[in-house]
Amino acid sequence: MEPARSMKGEMRSFLSKNRQNEGTMSDMDTETVTESGEQESNIMVKIDHVDFYYGAKQALMGVSMEIPERMITAYIGPSGCGKSTLLRCLNRMNDLVDGARLEGRVEIAGEDIYDPKMEVSDLRKRVGMVFQKSNPFPKSIYENIAYGPRIHGVKKRSELDEIVEQSLRGGALWDEVKDRLQDSALGLSGGQQQRLCIARAIAVQPEVLLMDEPCSALDPIATAKIEELMVGLKETYTIVLVTHNMQQAARVSDHTGFMLMGRLVEFDATETIFTNPSQQETEDYITGRFG
Amino acid sequence: MKAHIDKAQKIWARGDSFIWLTGATLAGCMIMISGLLLAILVNGVIYFWPSEVYRFELKDDTALFGEITDREEIIKIEKGEPVSYGFRIQVKRGNRDLYGDDFIWVNEDDIKSRSMPETLTVFERREWGNFYGTIQEFRQSGNTLATGHEKAFETFEEQMPRVEEILEEIKEIEKFKIGEINHDISDHKLNIRGLEMEGVKSGPEVDEERAAIAALEKEYEGYVTQLARLRSQLTPSLVVRTGDGRTQEIPLKQIVHAFQPNAFGWIDRCVFFVGGLWEFIWGEPRESNTEGGIFPAIFGTVMMVMIMSIVATPLGVLAAFYLREYATQGKIVSTVRIAVNNLAGVPSIVFGVFGVGFFIYFVGGTIDKIFYPEALPTPTYGTGGILWASLTLSLLTVPVVIVATEEGLAAVPRGIREAALALGATKFETIFKIVLPAVMPSILTGLILAMARAAGEVAPLMITGVVKLAPALPIDSFYPFLHLDRKFMHLGFHIYDVGFQSPNVDAARPMVYTTTFLLLLIVLLLNSLAIALRNRLRKKLTISGL
Numbered sequence: 001m002e003p004a005r006s007m008k009g010e011m012r013s014f015l016s017k018n019r020q021n022e023g024t025m026s027d028m029d030t031e032t033v034t035e036s037g038e039q040e041s042n043i044m045v046k047i048d049h050v051d052f053y054y055g056a057k058q059a060l061m062g063v064s065m066e067i068p069e070r071m072i073t074a075y076i077g078p079s080g081c082g083k084s085t086l087l088r089c090l091n092r093m094n095d096l097v098d099g100a101r102l103e104g105r106v107e108i109a110g111e112d113i114y115d116p117k118m119e120v121s122d123l124r125k126r127v128g129m130v131f132q133k134s135n136p137f138p139k140s141i142y143e144n145i146a147y148g149p150r151i152h153g154v155k156k157r158s159e160l161d162e163i164v165e166q167s168l169r170g171g172a173l174w175d176e177v178k179d180r181l182q183d184s185a186l187g188l189s190g191g192q193q194q195r196l197c198i199a200r201a202i203a204v205q206p207e208v209l210l211m212d213e214p215c216s217a218l219d220p221i222a223t224a225k226i227e228e229l230m231v232g233l234k235e236t237y238t239i240v241l242v243t244h245n246m247q248q249a250a251r252v253s254d255h256t257g258f259m260l261m262g263r264l265v266e267f268d269a270t271e272t273i274f275t276n277p278s279q280q281e282t283e284d285y286i287t288g289r290f291g
Numbered sequence: 292m293k294a295h296i297d298k299a300q301k302i303w304a305r306g307d308s309f310i311w312l313t314g315a316t317l318a319g320c321m322i323m324i325s326g327l328l329l330a331i332l333v334n335g336v337i338y339f340w341p342s343e344v345y346r347f348e349l350k351d352d353t354a355l356f357g358e359i360t361d362r363e364e365i366i367k368i369e370k371g372e373p374v375s376y377g378f379r380i381q382v383k384r385g386n387r388d389l390y391g392d393d394f395i396w397v398n399e400d401d402i403k404s405r406s407m408p409e410t411l412t413v414f415e416r417r418e419w420g421n422f423y424g425t426i427q428e429f430r431q432s433g434n435t436l437a438t439g440h441e442k443a444f445e446t447f448e449e450q451m452p453r454v455e456e457i458l459e460e461i462k463e464i465e466k467f468k469i470g471e472i473n474h475d476i477s478d479h480k481l482n483i484r485g486l487e488m489e490g491v492k493s494g495p496e497v498d499e500e501r502a503a504i505a506a507l508e509k510e511y512e513g514y515v516t517q518l519a520r521l522r523s524q525l526t527p528s529l530v531v532r533t534g535d536g537r538t539q540e541i542p543l544k545q546i547v548h549a550f551q552p553n554a555f556g557w558i559d560r561c562v563f564f565v566g567g568l569w570e571f572i573w574g575e576p577r578e579s580n581t582e583g584g585i586f587p588a589i590f591g592t593v594m595m596v597m598i599m600s601i602v603a604t605p606l607g608v609l610a611a612f613y614l615r616e617y618a619t620q621g622k623i624v625s626t627v628r629i630a631v632n633n634l635a636g637v638p639s640i641v642f643g644v645f646g647v648g649f650f651i652y653f654v655g656g657t658i659d660k661i662f663y664p665e666a667l668p669t670p671t672y673g674t675g676g677i678l679w680a681s682l683t684l685s686l687l688t689v690p691v692v693i694v695a696t697e698e699g700l701a702a703v704p705r706g707i708r709e710a711a712l713a714l715g716a717t718k719f720e721t722i723f724k725i726v727l728p729a730v731m732p733s734i735l736t737g738l739i740l741a742m743a744r745a746a747g748e749v750a751p752l753m754i755t756g757v758v759k760l761a762p763a764l765p766i767d768s769f770y771p772f773l774h775l776d777r778k779f780m781h782l783g784f785h786i787y788d789v790g791f792q793s794p795n796v797d798a799a800r801p802m803v804y805t806t807t808f809l810l811l812l813i814v815l816l817l818n819s820l821a822i823a824l825r826n827r828l829r830k831k832l833t834i835s836g837l
Contacts, residue, residue, distance in 0.1 A: 091713060125715030135706030138729050147724070148714040197710065204714055 044069040044208060044238040045090060050104035052085055052262075054097060059085045061262045063104075067255070072230060072239040074253035074270070076246055078285070082262040083242045087210050090240065091127040092120050109207060125152060128201035128237075132213040134193035136185035136200070141168075141177050144185045144196060148204040163203055171199025172229045191222025198229065202237065209237045213244060227252050246286055250274050258282045328811070335808040338801035339567035341552040341560050344411045344423060346534065347382070348403040354534040356411055356423035357384035360394065360797070381797075385413075385421035386533055393420055394797045409554040410440045414531070415547040417577060420798060422541060424531035430540070432526040443529065447549065450527050454543040461521050464514055467768070472511050474769055479504045485665040571805060580759065580789050581799040585806055590764055591677065591757075591779035592746060592813060598681035598775075599688060599745045604738055606685065607692025614693070615700040616722055628697070635690035643751025646683030651675060651755065671776055675756030677765045678775035683755045684748060688741035695740065699733020700726065735825040739818050746814045749783035757784045759792075782810040 045067035052060035060082050067073045075083035085094065092113065094100045106113050113123050125148075137144050145164040146154075154160055164181070168174040173195045177188070185196055194214055201209060211230070215223040230239060230252050243249050249256050250270060257267040258281070266273060266282045277283045302308070347355040361381035366373045378399045387393050414422040429436045429443040429450075437446040479500045486497055528542040529549075555563065574584025610631075618624045655672035663671040672678075703726050711721040749757075758778040765777045790796075790803040 093709065093713060096709075096712070121715045121717050123715075124713055129709075129713035131706060131709060131713075133706055135704065135710045137707050137710065137725055147711070147716075151714070151716050151720050151724070200710070200714065 042069045043067065044109060045240070046105075046107040046110075047086075047089075048105040048107070050086075050089060050102060050106060052082075052089060052094070052103075053099075053101045055099035059262055060089070063259075063262075063264045065257060065264060065267050067238065067240060069238050070234055070236070071254040072234050072241055072252050073255045073257065074241045074243055074249035075257050075259055076243060076249050076285070077259035077265075079244075081259040083257075083259045084212055086259070086264075087212055087240060087242050090208065090210055091124050091129055093124075093129065095120060125204050126206050127208045127210060128204065128206035129210040130194070130197050130201050130212065130214045132216055134190060134197050134217070136188070136193050136196050138184070138186060140182045141185045141188070141196065142181040144200050145203045148200060152204055167199040167203035168196075170202050170233070171195045172225065172232075173199055189222075191218050191225060194218060194222070194226060195229065198226070198233075202233070207238060209233065209239045211239060211241045213242050215248065216244060223248070246274075258285060260285070331804055331808050331811065334801065335804035335806075338805055339564045339571065341550070341555055341563045343407050344413060344552055345382075345405045346408055346411060347397065347405050349397075350401050350403050353536075355382060355384060355395075355397070356534040357382035357395075359383075365398065383421070383797075384534070385423045386419075386539070388419040389533065389537060389539065393795060407553040409551055411553055412440075412444070412531070412549055412551050414529075414541060414549045415582075416541065416545045417547060418545060420578065420582065420795075422531065422539070424533045424539070426529055427532050427538060428530040430528050430530060444549075447529055447543070451543060451546070451549075454525060454527060457521050457524055458544060461518060464518055464521075469511065469514055471769065472507050472514070476504055476507050476511075479507070481665045488665060572809070576760065578795075579793060580785065581793050581795050581802060585780075585782070585785060585809065587761055587764060588780040588782045588785040588806070589809065589813065591761065592782045592810070593817070594765055595677055595681050595684065595752075595779065595781065596742050596746050596817060598677065599684045600738060600742060602682060603685035603688045603692055603741055604734065607689045607737060607741075608696050608734055610689070611693045611696035611700060612722065615697050616718075616726070631690050631693050635694065637687075638750075639687055639748050640750040642683055642687045643754045645686070646679055646751060646755040647675075650679040650682050655679060674776075675754070675758075675778055676776040677756055677779045680752050680756040680779070683751050684745045687748065687751065688745050691741045691744065692734070692737040695737025696730060696734050699730040699736070702733070703729045732825045732829045735821050735828065739821045739825070742817050742821065743814055746810070746817065747783060749781070749787060752781055752784060757781045759784075759788050782806055782813065786810065 043066045047063055047065050047067075050060055050063045051058060063082075063086060075086060077083050088094045089102060089106060090108070090113075094102070102114060108123070108127060111118070137147060139147070142164055145167050146160045149160060149163050154163065165174060165178075168177065173192060176192060177183075177196075185193065188196060194217075198209075198211075198214070215226050218226065227248065230241070233239060234254075241249070241253060253270045255267065256270045256273040258265045258273060258277075258279070260281055266277055266279045268278070272278075273282060274286060277286065342358045344356060344358055347357070349355060359380050360383050362378055363381075365376040365379050367376060368374075376398075379396050380399060382395050382397055383393055384390065384395055385393055408425075410425050412424060412426055414424075416422055426440045426443045426447070428438050429446040431450075437443045483497060483500045486492075486500070491497060525542065525544040528540050529546075530538055530540050532538050550563070552560075552563075571584050572589065573586050575587060576585060577583035614624060614628065614631075618627075651673060655670065655674065655676075658672040659667060659670055707725055707729065708721055711725045712718070716724070756778050758780065761778050761780045763774075763777060765774050765779055766772060767774070786803055786806050789799045789806065793799040
């Protein structure tokens with residue numbers, strides 16, 4: 001048990017360091033989360049008693065939570081616990097799976113997204129997504145970014161140019177690619193491709209940005225860049241992050257939900273989850289006793 | 292002993308022998324294919340190289356002019372044992388109008404001597420094949436203008452351009468001017484028939500048509516007199532003596548080329564070679580396709596492949612998209628997929644028979660009844676033509692396109708579809724703007740396979756519109772310029788026809804090789820075009836940075 005305890009200790013010291021840094025920055029920034037983790041913003045996503053089934057197999061069991069606006073909410077948990085499924089319920093990507101069925105209610109900005117009147121394409125415009133494996137289109141960098149705005153009706157070249165530049169700046173990629181916008185996006189490095197995917201997602205100006213293990217295929221330097229980017233993006237977007245990497249959740253998120261076997265075991269301010277979890281299962285997981 | 296077995300097992304396990312086996316198999320295939328290509332290339336290209344013409348002095352004191360085309364041993368079986376009686380050579384002596392046959396076998400024992408006199412002249416004629424002989428006189432309207440080989444040949448070279456000019460003029464009048472008049476007259480006649488069918492048998496409309504026909508016929512008379520005047524100028528001729536001492540008068544209008552290959556230097560030979568190749572590619576066939584060029588066949592082949600591609604590609608791609616993207620994957624779709632795969636293996640003649648029954652008789656017949664009733668019972672679309680042949684071949688090649696496209700679709704990463712959907716694209720937008728461009732290289736692969744198959748197919752074409760000699764190309768200067776109802780020539784059929792249906796097989800043999808070579812070249816060219824396009828697309832789409 002000795003190594004586990006020491007890991008927990010490490011995590012605490014790491015967290016406090018991180019908070020300190022943020023504290024110094026937040027002197028000037030009134031919107032940041034306060035030390036206690038109290039939120040000052042509205043609820044963006046409301047998940048209410050959601051049960052989710054793949055055919056006969058139940059993947060989510062009675063999940064309820066409220067995700068606040070303009071913050072990063074992380075889901076952690078062992079493989080197969082349903083965290084990706086929960087994320088994909090938020091933009092109805094699960095609709096693509098044959099036999100998928102959801103019971104319960106999911107609201108985004110107060111609207112029931114499983115309402116039959118809801119256009120899925122409109123929903124997905126409002127809820128962007130970044131995937132585990134970077135998936136740029138086999139097109140130029142410019143076309144990758146412009147694709148979203150184009151299908152949503154932006155036609156003027158000057159307007160598109162503007163969106164592309166803004167999005168690439170938002171994705172912290174502009175300086176690296178501004179001279180080769182017409183080159184294939186597949187020529188970028190893994191980290192650049194992932195940032196391109198983030199830029200592509202924000203080009204349609206979503207309200208919520210879902211990130212499904214965005215750094216799992218990247219090296220530590222590329223990961224650090226993306227984490228930095230996420231922290232910057234939360235000023236504009238509500239971010240929901242699925243991660244395998246507990247340090248990452250601790251570093252970037254404001255709230256963390258721990259999931260196990262399709263249940264949401266605990267959902268609280270990140271600091272609380274990592275330093276003083278109320279559930280034994282959560283403590284076992286973050287101290288590395290399983291998972 | 293045990294150690295030995297272990298060692299043998301080890302060698303087997305290491306797979307050295309397997310490497311040798313696989314390598315040797317590949318090498319064997321390569322040797323066979325390159326041997327085939329080389330044989331075709333050599334036999335085909337040699338045809339255009341001017342070969343020496345010999346004068347053979349025979350033991351019976353006659354002489355024979357000609358080219359050596361073959362040599363073989365004479366073997367007779369005596370008392371169960373093969374005995375050699377020396378060699379015999381095959382001589383192309385030409386002069387078919389005198390001897391009835393271009394080729395003759397001569398025993399080498401019968402030859403007293405052979406020489407290559409420079410004055411020996413080969414005449415390539417528009418009819419009756421080559422003529423070999425020595426020039427005696429140049430005549431015009433029965434008067435001798437020059438005698439002796441040198442003088443006569445000089446006069447010939449002076450006069451020939453004028454003759455060619457007149458011939459060109461005659462061709463122009465016959466083919467275009469009179470052709471146009473005939474075309475217009477038949478149009479007016481059809482109009483009259485059309486009016487008759489509507490119940491109008493007389494009146495201003497019919498009179499108008501009749502007047503138009505009369506005017507055209509008058510114009511036609513004018514051209515006929517013009518033609519007669521031009522033809523009367525074509526009197527010059529050469530008197531040529533053959534090897535066995537007979538003389539023959541060859542009118543200049545019959546001569547395509549006259550040349551003395553024995554006097555040729557290297558440069559002359561090269562020029563002759565290139566000229567021959569050029570004429571072969573761009574010329575029209577003569578002498579029931581055994582001489583002249585094969586341009587109509589090249590044109591027909593390429594055009595048919597193009598029409599086939601234009602039809603088969605969208606059909607195959609759309610079908611594949613439905614199968615892979617929209618259809619619910621299950622037993623029915625699997626059955627359809629297996630059926631499509633098997634369709635690609637159905638013998639082509641089956642498609643040909645279907646083409647005749649469905650396209651020609653049913654579709655074509657219906658079109659004739661509705662749009663061309665005045666021409667009936669002469670069919671317009673209700674008979675074989677380039678359109679029906681191309682459509683039949685599209686049926687044949689659609690499965691290939693479907694299979695290739697489906698494979699391409701299956702290989703499009705799930706990630707990029709999800710990315711597009713997650714951006715708020717509908718399924719259609721995702722398919723049209725993301726999946727289709729990504730699958731383009733696979734579509735082109737399918738098209739390449741389809742074109743290769745279509746260009747080489749002969750059996751279904753023979754019954755759906757290919758002919759030995761098409762009077763006109765499917766594209767010409769008469770409205771509506773593109774005549775998809777016309778019959779056409781095709782290289783594959785040309786090979787069959789020249790090689791196996793020709794009355795003069797020996798003369799046609801080199802043509803078979805050259806035509807085969809050209810067919811391969813065209814397939815290669817079309818494929819390279821598609822491959823280049825595909826590579827460009829691939830480069831644009833998938834430079835992997837990972």
